[in-house]
Each structure stands twice: as C-alpha cells, then as structure tokens.
Amino acid sequence: MKQAMLLLMGVVFLFYSCGEPTSTAEKPTSKQSTQAQSSTEDNQTKKGQAYVPAVEGEQANALQVAMSLPDFSTLVAAIKAAEVENAVVNAGPLTIFAPLNSAFDKLPKGTVETLLKPENKGKLAFILTNHVAPANYPTKQLKKDAKKGRKLFMASGKYLTVENKPDGIYVGGTKILKSVKVSNGWIHVIDEVLVPAE
C-alpha cells in the first residue's frame, strides 16, 4: 500500500510538476472530503482539473476524447482505478498511446481484473504511465523522430522505440492505427498494451 501510494504520488507529481506543489498535497484532502460529502459516485462532487466543465469552442482534452469512445472503455476504467484522471487532463503536453479494449483482451485471462483491484493501483498506474509521453508528438514528429533514431521518453521513466515501416509508424513494436489531436496533446491509437519489461 505504502509503495503504491508513493508511486501514485510520484506519478501525480511528475504530471503536476509545472503547477504548485500544493497540488500533490491537496489531492488526498479533496478526495477524502468528497467521500465524506457524497456517497453517490458523481463526477460533480469530485475535485480537480478532470472535473472542470467543458468550455464552448474549446478542444476536448485527452480524457474527454477517450471517454467519448466506447473502444476505450477498459482504458478509461483503468485510468479511474489508478486515479490518474487529473494527470491526463493536465496542461502537459501529453502524448498518449491509447490501447483499444481489444488490446486489453489480448492479455492473459484475469490480468485486467487483477490490475483493477485497489491493491494493485500502483502497478496499474505504472503500466498506464508507460503509455504516456510528457511531450507533444504529432504523427509528423514521430516520423521524424524515427528517421533520426530518437527514442521516446515515457512518463514511466522508460524509453519507447519508434520506427517507420512500410505500413505505418510503430511504437514499442506495435502499429499506430489512428491519431487524434486533443487540447493537451495527442492520442495515438494502438492495439497492444505496452507492458514494461519488469
């Protein structure tokens, strides 16, 4: 538990490093108080940037886009279970390699269910952050990075390879199926879960 909490704090801090340090301190407080205030699981009672109402004319952020697509329901469930909703709407910029539901289905049976358990929150957060680069990588940039042999630094602390192949761009050995511009960066759709080596 202690390790998981620290990891989560670490992740949150990584994403929040451009904001005030109070962000990290405040998070548990608001979480606790919302639990006290309300038993109904309602987004409006939650606090943080993920719950700022959408603005007319504004682009949708990464979480809003993911939530609007049924193909990402497992990913969204994982983001919520790991409680990193506020991090994925952060100013970033963020590039998310977003696995489809079918990607999670490829994992050994029971893996997703296990990861979604509260005691595995830290592990889940670590896997999720391995899909997020704290950078702005449009397709054009990824192509160029592949050509120049650059690696992508991920929020997990690991590096991801990027390659140009005849049928498209590959990250971590899997093909980018589609790319979506979001207000705080990019979402690239993939059909594999990028599980870190350890």
Place this chain on the structure above:
Amino acid sequence: MKQLINYFMVLAVIGFLASCNQAPTKKSTSSKSGALSGSVAERVYVAPGEHDSHYAFISGGFSGQLSVYGLPSGRLFRVVPVFSQDPEKGYGYNQETKPMLMTSHGFVPWGDSHHPDISQTNGTVDGRWVFINENNTPRIARVSLKTFETEEIIEIPNSAGNHSSSFVTENTEYVVAGTRFAVPFPQRDMSIKDMKGNFKGALTFLKVDPTTGHMSIAFQIKMPGFNYDLAHPGRGKSHGWFFFSTYNTEEANSLLEVNASQNDKDFIAAINWKKIEEYVANGGGKKVAAKYTHNLWHDNQHATTSTMEKEVLVVEPKDVPGAIFFLPTAKSPHGCDVDPSGEYIIGNGKLAAAMTVHSFSKLQKAIEDKAFDGEKYGIPVVKFEAVNYGVLENPGLGPLHTEFDTRGNAYTTFFISSEVVKWNIKDLKVIDRHPVYYSVGHLMIPGGNSQHPDDKYLVAMNKITKDRYLSTGPEVCQSAQLFDISGEKMELLLDFPTIGEPHYAAGIAADKIEPKTTKIYKLEENTHPYAVKSEAETKVERKGNEVHIYMSMIRSHFSPDNIEGVKVGDKVFFHVTNLEQDYDVPHGIAMIGANTSEMLIMPGRTATMIWEPKEVGVWPFYCTDFCSALHQEMQGYIRVSPRGSNTPLTFTLDGDVPGQDE
C-alpha cells in the same frame, strides 16, 4: 503514511463541517448582529475551490487600473489594465494595444482612474460592461465583463479633471462625464485672473450603443465655470434626470481651500437630459470644433484603432429653458447620491457636516410653481425650502458619499471622523455608526447605483492605513473594509489591502457575470492580419529593413524557433499567435534586448512586439508563462549578423522549414 491519512481525514472533516455551516450562518446574520454574532471569520471564509458570491470592481485610482476582487473573501483575482501601461500583460506596449492609450496630447502611458459603474437594464445592474473615468487626461473607458479587457476609451474635450464621471443611467442610455476644473471652453490663451464668468464647465453625455456598448459623445452642456464634483442619475420616477454636485461656485482661481469655501451654499445641478435629448434630436445645439481621440478594440482583429474626432455638439443652457436648475446645497458638497426610489437626492456637505436631502417630487412642484430664488448665469436657482426634504444635522465630520439599502436607509462615509454612519432617510435619524481605519472615501454596496441594491455587504474604501498592516516603509497600502449590513447594526467583517487608491467601486452578484465569461478566443474567428492558424503557416518575411516573423506558440515550442539572416539595424516584428484552444493555457514571449515589455498571449490570440537588434550575436527568446511541463524547453534563437551582411534569411523548426518537412 497512516498518520498522514489520518491528518487528511481530520482536515476533510473540518472542511465538511465548515461547508455544512455555511448556509445557516448566512441566514443567522440577519437575525444575529453585533459583536455577539459568533465567528466573523467563517462569514468571510471561502473554502479552497469555492467561489465568492460577488464581484467587486475596485478602482486603482492613481494606478490607472481596475482591480477585480471577490466578496466576501477580499481575494484579488485580476488587475485589468485600463489607463496605464501594464508590462505584465504587454498592454500599452504591444502594437495592438498601444493605440488604446492615444489621446489628443499624444501617447499617455498613465491615468488616474476613479469611478467604476456597471451597465444597467431596467434599473438593475446587468453585468455587461464596467465604465470607468480617467481624471487627468479626461477619458471614459469601457471594460468588457466577458473578457475583462478594456474595449474602448474615449477622450472628453473641453474638460479637465474628469471627476463627476462615469455614471450610467438606468438603461445605460448615457454615461456622463462632468468636468471638475472649469477651463476656457474652447481652450485659448487668456489670463487666469479673468476666470470668473469666462471659464466654463462641460457636462458631457455619452450615448452607449445597447448592443455593442460603443460610446459616442451625444452632447456637451456648456455650464457656468464651477467645479463639478460628482453625479448620479435619477431612477424610477426621476429617470430622465441627472444630478451633479458643484463647489467653487465662487469661481476662485487660487488658494481654493480658502477661496472656494466662502459661499454658505453651493449647488446641485439638476439636468433634465430627456428634454435636452429631445432638443438635440430636433436639430438643437451647435457643432463646435474639438479634438479628441476615440479608441476602439476590434474583437476579431485583436487590435485597437485610434480615431481623432473633430467636432462636438454643444448645448447652451439658455437655449433649453426648463431643462436645468440649481438646487442650493450646503456647503461644497462632494457626493451627490440618489436613493433607489429616485425620490431623494442627497448632497454630502463636505464642509458643512450636514446632509442635505432634496425631494424630486418637491422639485417638480417648485418648477411648476416657479419657486425660484433668482438665477445664476441664466439658470434658475430653486428656493431651498421649495426643494428640500430635510437636513440631517451633525451626523459626523466631513461627509463624502452615500449609498443605500432596500429598507429606506442611507450609509454615509465621514472622512474626518473616520466612520460610516447608517441613517434613515425619511426620519432623518442616525441608526448606527461604525469606525473605519482610517479616513474613508467612497463606500460601495453592490448594485448601489441602481433601483435594486444587493444589500448584504458594504465595502468602505480607506485612504490611510498607518498601523493596520505589516509596515512596508513610508508607502503603505490603502484598504477596503467589508461590512455586513443585513442587520440593524453594521458589522465589520474584514480588512483587505487594495492596489493604488481604491477610489470607488462597483459590485454585482457573481452569477450575473461568471457564466458568460470568455474562456478562449476561437482561432477560426481570428482575423488579425498577421495571425497564423497552424504551424505550417509560420514564416519570416523581409520588407526592406523590416523583418516580419509570423510565429506560433503551442505546448511546448515556438515555430519557427531558429531564425537567421536578421541584421543589426533591422526592425523585427514578432507577430505571435497562441494556437492553443484550451482554457487557461496562455503563453508568453520575451526577447533579450527588446525595449518593450513581454507579451502574454491568451489561447487563440495574436499580438505583436518590436525588437530592434543592436548587437551581432545569437540571441534567445523564451516563453514567460509557466505553460506546461516542458515550459523550460520553450525557447528559440535568432542570429543577428552585421549590417550589410549577406547571411540568407532562414527559419526552421527542428531543422526544417515549418510546413515543408513531410
């Protein structure tokens, strides 16, 4: 860890209790009052993440700006630059806003802002615009309450010390601007000692377009050369009238502190503007040559135009009989306030220590009966007894300003005795008095200049604070003090420091503004001539010695970010567009050696600054707003070659020309 969690739990519980308490506390303030009403702190405490119930727009006085505070917390949210340059935002420094500070005297970088007033519809504050006057170089500004930016400034000709301004009528038909100093009208070379009878006082009525808010001078009334101090419009039954306090009816031109205090009574000038409007509509008045600027912000071009206007319509009081009257008022009145019903017109007798209460109904009867006591420069002086409802004698020392609640009470500030006094208008009886710290000027009740004051809070604005805060050397802040006035007794809740001089303020319930505020500027609506809509459009062009950089900013880089071929002696224009379409993601830009300020650019906005490189070298620029996790990486270089060098002009991002790197 467990301990930490426990700690958070305790905090949460406290937070929960505090928020639960809020509702009953609010109610109890009306029944319980005075020092016994329990914790004052919890009535001004707005918990982290919660919002204030009211906006307060507090004048920055000699700062020239307008500050935006929340009530009841007293938290400062923003300082809107209006009449003074603001290097923090680039206002008055970048090419788009410099024209906003143009006047007939040229570019004026500073102003003295005084009386904010919120636009009204049907006698209620509507939260569309705040108008505010500038005293020194007479001007009126209009600030949008969607964008919280200055959208328009118009100069007032034939005026000096634009003080009895910028008060709006109850449907925002007009904003008025009255001159404090009498001056030659039009200006001419003459001896100061010939002032009497030769100087004039301009009372200017600016028409406000009901849709756009755009202002234009409808007419100027050429009044006798008194000092016009403050003003308020009639409302309800007296809608169609405007009332201006005067002093120095002696027309003294030197040592006014003695010579302007000779007359026992000065006047409140009552102006039937509906009548003058009708006269003007029928071709009345005379167009007179004048020189004044009209500066207007254009929303989609993101730029200001400054136009020099050449004439103004002048109305002589003698030409509109029955439209203007003088009401004798004790002595050198400062504030001139009208109660929510429109019946009572109150002169705050600065030197008389008396409150003169005139009656609008009596004024109508007096005019009908011609109950006049002679005239002054052809303007009838109404007999004091014929218009006066009563006088509140000795309420305190140095009465300045009065505001009202909805229960028939007036609240007056007393500068010399440093107090706010609550009194009943009908009974002319003092109900309560409360000291302030110290030497209070204006006071504000949200919706104060309207038929419907929102009368829970009162803000007193003090000129002197001496021992009230931690000392900061000889110059200390001025302050505002928040009172709860919902009970019989006024309760002091909070002290908070203000910017500049909190000359006057206007307040309004937050829900009238907050849902309508602009969050981003839409890129597709941006018609700035140098805007770029994508990185592919970014480029650099040379025109003689001018270099125009069409630059974009997005998390977390500029495009282009490497530029070569700039030479010493060039004039480099940074036309920078923030491509973000996300709320609260501004970017800034600063260039080493630029003799101007940074620019802070909101999402979807374009702004331009000029840099004239003087030294050969490679010079960096960077983002000044902590925009993102990679903010520190948001930078670029410009190579400056010697005069006459043939370094080719190139611009790149990551080694390629933007838009040509596929």
